[in-house]
Amino acid sequence: MKNKIPVAVIAATGAVGQRFINLLDGHPWFKVVALTGSERREGQKYGESVHWILSDPMPDWAADMQIKPSRPKALDVPLVFSALPRQYATEIEATFARAGVAVCSNAGAYRTDPLVPILVPEINSHQLELIALQRQAKGWDGLIATNSNCTSTGLTISLKILDDAFGVKRVFATSLQAISGAGYPGVASLDMIDNIVPNISGEEEKVQWEPRKMMGMIENGELKLHPLQLSVHTNRVPVSDGHTVCMSIELDNKPKPEDVAHALASYLPPEIARDLPFTPSPVVKVRTEDDRPQPRLDRMTGGGMTTVVGRIRPDPIFDIKMVVLSHNTIRGAAGGSIYNAELFVKTGLVRIQD
Amino acid sequence: MKNKIPVAVIAATGAVGQRFINLLDGHPWFKVVALTGSERREGQKYGESVHWILSDPMPDWAADMQIKPSRPKALDVPLVFSALPRQYATEIEATFARAGVAVCSNAGAYRTDPLVPILVPEINSHQLELIALQRQAKGWDGLIATNSNCTSTGLTISLKILDDAFGVKRVFATSLQAISGAGYPGVASLDMIDNIVPNISGEEEKVQWEPRKMMGMIENGELKLHPLQLSVHTNRVPVSDGHTVCMSIELDNKPKPEDVAHALASYLPPEIARDLPFTPSPVVKVRTEDDRPQPRLDRMTGGGMTTVVGRIRPDPIFDIKMVVLSHNTIRGAAGGSIYNAELFVKTGLVRIQD
Amino acid sequence: MKNKIPVAVIAATGAVGQRFINLLDGHPWFKVVALTGSERREGQKYGESVHWILSDPMPDWAADMQIKPSRPKALDVPLVFSALPRQYATEIEATFARAGVAVCSNAGAYRTDPLVPILVPEINSHQLELIALQRQAKGWDGLIATNSNCTSTGLTISLKILDDAFGVKRVFATSLQAISGAGYPGVASLDMIDNIVPNISGEEEKVQWEPRKMMGMIENGELKLHPLQLSVHTNRVPVSDGHTVCMSIELDNKPKPEDVAHALASYLPPEIARDLPFTPSPVVKVRTEDDRPQPRLDRMTGGGMTTVVGRIRPDPIFDIKMVVLSHNTIRGAAGGSIYNAELFVKTGLVRIQD
Amino acid sequence: MKNKIPVAVIAATGAVGQRFINLLDGHPWFKVVALTGSERREGQKYGESVHWILSDPMPDWAADMQIKPSRPKALDVPLVFSALPRQYATEIEATFARAGVAVCSNAGAYRTDPLVPILVPEINSHQLELIALQRQAKGWDGLIATNSNCTSTGLTISLKILDDAFGVKRVFATSLQAISGAGYPGVASLDMIDNIVPNISGEEEKVQWEPRKMMGMIENGELKLHPLQLSVHTNRVPVSDGHTVCMSIELDNKPKPEDVAHALASYLPPEIARDLPFTPSPVVKVRTEDDRPQPRLDRMTGGGMTTVVGRIRPDPIFDIKMVVLSHNTIRGAAGGSIYNAELFVKTGLVRIQD
Secondary structure (H helix, E strand, O other): OOOOEEEEEEOOOOHHHHHHHHHHOOOOOEEEEEEEOOHHHOOOEHHHHOOOOOOOOOOHHHHOOEEEOOOHHHHOOOEEEEOOOHHHHHHHHHHHHHOOOEEEEOOOOOOOOOOOOEOOHHHHHHHHHHHHHHHHHHOOOOEEEEOOOHHHHHHHHHHHHHHHHHOEEEEEEEEEEOHHHHOOOOOEHHHOOOOOEOOOOOHHHHHHHHHHHHOOEEEOOEEEOOOOEEEEEEEEOOOOOOEEEEEEEEEOOOOOHHHHHHHHHOOOOOHHHOOOOOOOOOOEEEOOOOOOOOHHHHOOHHHHOOEEEEEEEEOOOOOEEEEEEEOOOHHHHHHHHHHHHHHHHHOOOOOOOO | OOOOEEEEEEOOOOHHHHHHHHHHOOOOOEEEEEEEOOHHHOOOEHHHHOOOOOOOOOOHHHHOOEEEOOOHHHHOOOEEEEOOOHHHHHHHHHHHHHOOOEEEEOOOOOOOOOOOOEOOHHHHHHHHHHHHHHHHHHOOOOEEEEOOOHHHHHHHHHHHHHHHHHOEEEEEEEEEEOHHHHOOOOOEHHHOOOOOEOOOOOHHHHHHHHHHHHOOEEEOOEEEOOOOEEEEEEEEOOOOOOEEEEEEEEEOOOOOHHHHHHHHHOOOOOHHHOOOOOOOOOOEEEOOOOOOOOHHHHOOHHHHOOEEEEEEEEOOOOOEEEEEEEOOOHHHHHHHHHHHHHHHHHOOOOOOOO | OOOOEEEEEEOOOOHHHHHHHHHHOOOOOEEEEEEEOOHHHOOOEHHHHOOOOOOOOOOHHHHOOEEEOOOHHHHOOOEEEEOOOHHHHHHHHHHHHHOOOEEEEOOOOOOOOOOOOEOOHHHHHHHHHHHHHHHHHHOOOOEEEEOOOHHHHHHHHHHHHHHHHHOEEEEEEEEEEOHHHHOOOOOEHHHOOOOOEOOOOOHHHHHHHHHHHHOOEEEOOEEEOOOOEEEEEEEEOOOOOOEEEEEEEEEOOOOOHHHHHHHHHOOOOOHHHOOOOOOOOOOEEEOOOOOOOOHHHHOOHHHHOOEEEEEEEEOOOOOEEEEEEEOOOHHHHHHHHHHHHHHHHHOOOOOOOO | OOOOEEEEEEOOOOHHHHHHHHHHOOOOOEEEEEEEOOHHHOOOEHHHHOOOOOOOOOOHHHHOOEEEOOOHHHHOOOEEEEOOOHHHHHHHHHHHHHOOOEEEEOOOOOOOOOOOOEOOHHHHHHHHHHHHHHHHHHOOOOEEEEOOOHHHHHHHHHHHHHHHHHOEEEEEEEEEEOHHHHOOOOOEHHHOOOOOEOOOOOHHHHHHHHHHHHOOEEEOOEEEOOOOEEEEEEEEOOOOOOEEEEEEEEEOOOOOHHHHHHHHHOOOOOHHHOOOOOOOOOOEEEOOOOOOOOHHHHOOHHHHOOEEEEEEEEOOOOOEEEEEEEOOOHHHHHHHHHHHHHHHHHOOOOOOOO
16 A cells, blocks of 8 residues: 555543554554544643553654644544543544544444444454445444444454354353453552452443344344343453453354364455454464463464454353453454454545545 | 360361361360371471461461371371372271261362262251261261362352252353462462463363252262252462352242342351351351452451352343352361361261260 | 540541551450541441452441541540541641640651651650650640651661661662552552552652651750661562562671571560550561561561561671561551550550540 | 574473574574473474463474474584573583584573673673683583573673773662563462562572673683672562562762763664674663553563663662663573574674585
8 A cells, every 4th residue: 555544543542542553553554643632631742641551662653743632623534543431432433423534433432323333344344334324324424333342352253153153042251351451540459469350340231232233134224133142240350451251152053162163263254354454363263272262371362353262162051161362452442443444445435535 | 165176187288288277276176186298298397397378377386296197096086187189088088987087078089979978067967967878888987078179169058048049950150269279389370470261170070060969968868969050161360369250040930139139148057057166157248239249358258158149130041140259268178177077076976085 | 444445547438547447446445436538428327438448347336437527526536546648637637636636647747747756666665755845846735646657667667676786877678569558549450460660659768768767866855867878769569468678787786697686586665665455576577488578478477567577698788688578557557556556545645534 | 694594492391492482483593493302202292292381472383393302413503592401501501512512501500600601792792702712621612601690681781881881889789570580380379469579599699690790801811700799689579571670889980860871871782792683772771750660561672682771860878779670581581592692693603504
């Protein structure tokens, strides 16, 4: 690509905003030309305003940028990545979409909107169809697409592949979630030393619903939720990055564990989502050791975009037990949004403005 | 009690052996008169031979004891607490039972023996009936009773109460287990910093079976396994003490969460197991905060003998979701064995020899 | 003591306030009759207003108390324990002292006041002399005494003993401090997983100065700072409770390590501070293993009031190297203040009002 | 370089062996053609024999290699990287050197040998002179050079720069060391949860001596130890990688903190060691925030080869206080040895065999 597409990161100072900057550094298609932040930071240098929390160093180009307001005119880009908190996202993201900008959002604000896809290109690029419906219904020239909740991501990628192959009916899932999901300062250290916390407020409801939307089909111009049932327990554990989910799965066909492993390991994304810069390679890595996946060892598989599945074995009540690991701030947040944006470029929904 | 009963701790140098010493310090009925260890430690002073890992200091009386061999004649006590590794327990514990000694064991060796009860006095003292059958069949003057696997303990206590009240049919359970369960040195620190391990070898099979035995009834001189079905995922997490279990439970009657909370909170042990020194008080503590129980805050409830249950709520597939916490080396190991021993004294199965 | 002295805990909802309640539960001399908190909590039940962070459960009597304002008239007690933040302590503590109340404070506000002793009864009860000077100069009927900064505490106790025995000239000290010192939520968990933080804001200056005041003598009605020199590095590490300090010490006389160990281990508090309920027993525990003291294993020595010293060995530049551990919220905060209060009762500076 | 130099990793299955493989993957000059391990692993596939502990995945080429014995004839390479334990290194490394092989060793066996340099190319490439003396005295065609103890590394790099600029006389240093330094399984997790361990056996002696050798000059064919004096405390903390050292430094000239910062930040390696693939860039990164360096955030600076220094400030007893962070298994172990090997190639001490 000769001319990179200029993009902005909205709410760039938080944990997910930092990850956007980290992952967009050197991206072959996108060039970050603007960073935004809260009003009190406007005009400050990004490098002096942010409390950087990633182990990868802050790129120099980001350090030197001046923080701008989160308004379309102030940015003048065809595509933005939004790391806005939910309460601001509803209004600001719509403003951008109305102004003709494509918004790839990590916020939860529009995830429940039936016209906004929760896009995970390796498994549900068919939901791109919603964009036309969304534009028509809302009168937008731009668009909004969200990535999924970080805990739903790996879980849904693996379930969708199994659903295609064997039919998924019911799922029990228990998560062991990393602290980076709560931002910074986020979880208090007194809660994470010699301890776990057996709840993440509001998370169970999301993970019981979002996968049904993500796995849904569009019929007669309407997204139908997938009928599978989920029961979810969420826990916070002392891990920096990488959400682990233990699952028991009931399937229509009764595959053997090796069939499940084969279906996951051999899965390829649909043609349209296959060779993009952030396409996970492989989509799913199946590990055969009896103590994997582990967050510290496996979260960076495929640059943090691969879903890692292990311990595939029979379930005494349902059919299959397995453990899924996904990097919560890469595949489950910023990296997922970048992959979505690549899909918009590939399909012509975002174009370089000449 | 005027004259305390002399007891010995078998394999006293390991993690569970240390906890026996810690909990028997100042016990109103028992007086530790001997500690045993592996052959190479025989004759050494306990205080100089052991690598003490508990945060409570080693009692002075223990520090000064000479380590003895694990043979009945060398000890001359009517009751021993066994912290033997499984591979030695089969033979050594039988030797003691044959010699007329009551063995309260933390080892797994006899847990699957249909004549040896996995005793949890607050819920299954009816299985004491097995002792007479055991003595007759094996020709022992003594006896062996085991406590349960540490992960099964809190799970089974709460399930048995719910079974009595509502009938338990099927259970999905995911554990987040403390490192002390693996002894010392046990789990490597590289596996427990910024990490969890999604398996504990052999543990899932145990936790899918033991509760069925523990909840079983004796019919025609034979222990019948309870018909409930369990599906279990086990995980190791960076917590020193206290196993957390997330459960989804299918019940015959369809109680509301508040009915479940009431059944658990109001449960009293059977008369015979009610007022012993190690009887948990309460048996179950129900917490109503939305982020409890937590290991660091709740494991020492009732001196570490109480089972703590929280987050009782509806389950979208089964009936009830809840979280159970139990101290793995107290209620789930040494403390449980001491409670068993107290039950033997109370029922006359162990007597003071005049 | 037939009639316990009624006391109040000021700012009872924070980390140190909770520790005061925990340690005063069952105190033989004091009975907590009031708890205070910030204005917005006034009138609420303590148990419903506080986010309890200690592993010991909240006493029932505290849970049921109504939170009161931090004003002398509202409390009507002769003695208060203050866990106020520094910015409020200056004014509120003076108001109590003026009203005739003895204030045993954990706040830093008055530590630099030449008329307010930083009292550590086992080593500097001679500074009680300041109370009369304080009352006269400030016109108070009550009094203020502070305990020391948590990091200074163990360090100063051991240095004062060595100063008496051998003369202390210069000290290099590096701390590894627990997170409870920062309160709740305090340190972010992202800073304490797979990490340490090599600074605690403002702490080094305090620890380089406070010991000189604590070890000072009163001459001609004036407290003279001890002339020793300190150079201090402070670090935050992932430990819940217990500050560890590595020290290299230059001494006037050149004792052998065994002489230092003997001086520390055999030290007795002055007669007047010797047999109080919170007198540490022993004042210093000397450990001879080569890997102790460790926070998890040793912080609760003497109920958390004992200073634990280990690894006493020659220093290649100065004279002696050693490691000191002290429980930062017990000996270094709430427990220290309670010990101070006992000393006031013992010396008649606080009396029971008939 | 058209033809890469074939190299072997000796003792490739341990923690440091794994790091060698990780860092040599894709190296522009070296190609790993053989891996060795203990006798019982000979003939096994590396990928099936090793317990991989790094978060970077094992390279495929390594997974497929058959483990060979640690004998020169079995390997036929001009250069080996040795991760041998000390007790085997003495004999095996000499065998290789005698056979004409250049041994870049991470073992401690030869560090005290006056003819074997502890090489840190950015600061002491002048000690290459020892190689000719070593060959002559020992009759070797090959050579042995070691990298330094992981804790000495960052400390010595920064001290040598300060010595050149200002003259270093005396140093107090306290380390907070990562667990990866102890290998796998290494430190028990029970010692590293809610805990630190205030000693690392034998480490303090090494760190008090090695820097003096590394900073030494060769006079009349003999290495003279640098006269500086060091007093060192070593601690183990719950950090996976990255050793932090707090230092107080006495200097001949009395520079201001900003002079020290400038000397460190502007330092360039000697010409001969300047543009090699593993030359750290920069050699030292000076951070100006008041809470840096931190292991999680800063250890990967310069790919883990850069020494990070922060908190440069006046010392009340000596002259300068500062904090140094160095990646213990990269700059302090495998990466350091690779840098040494590059220096041997650059200087012609290792040649490609045609």
